[in-house]
Amino acid sequence: MQIYSLRGVLESYAAREAARTRTREDLDALVDAQAKLERVGGSGTAVEQALADLAFHKLISDATGSRLLQTIMGQVLAFTVSYRSNYAYPAERSAIAVEQHRGILDALREQDAPLAERLMREHVESSSRFALKHFSESEHAVVP
DSSP states (O other): OHHHHHHHHHHHHHHHHHHHHOOHHHHHHHHHHHHHHHHHGGGSOHHHHHHHHHHHHHHHHHHTOOHHHHHHHHHHHHHHHHHHTTSOOOHHHHHHHHHHHHHHHHHHHTTOHHHHHHHHHHHHHHHHHHHHHHHHHHHTOOOO
């Protein structure tokens, strides 16, 4: 819960800043990362999905140009990917995440900082709800 709370604050800030500071190269890298995420989709392994997602989110913090933010986000995302790589998104959840990323990318492309910030906050909240539900259900699973 703490990790996702921090992500909500930090990543929405990063998206807002990246919308203002991103370069053409940043956008190209984000487009490539989005394409990889779409290729991995719901059929990829948990690790493939987690790494593709991590790449997209890391590129946004990189686009801010803030070394401090990049360092902090690197630590927060490392925690996320360590948990996230333990479970694969089903196809429907993967499609939602891909669509959310697409909206964030469009906002960054248009340099719409308030929209990028809002969409990232909504994306992290959505991911948090899914992760918490997954871990809550797995705590109650019967292990043979």
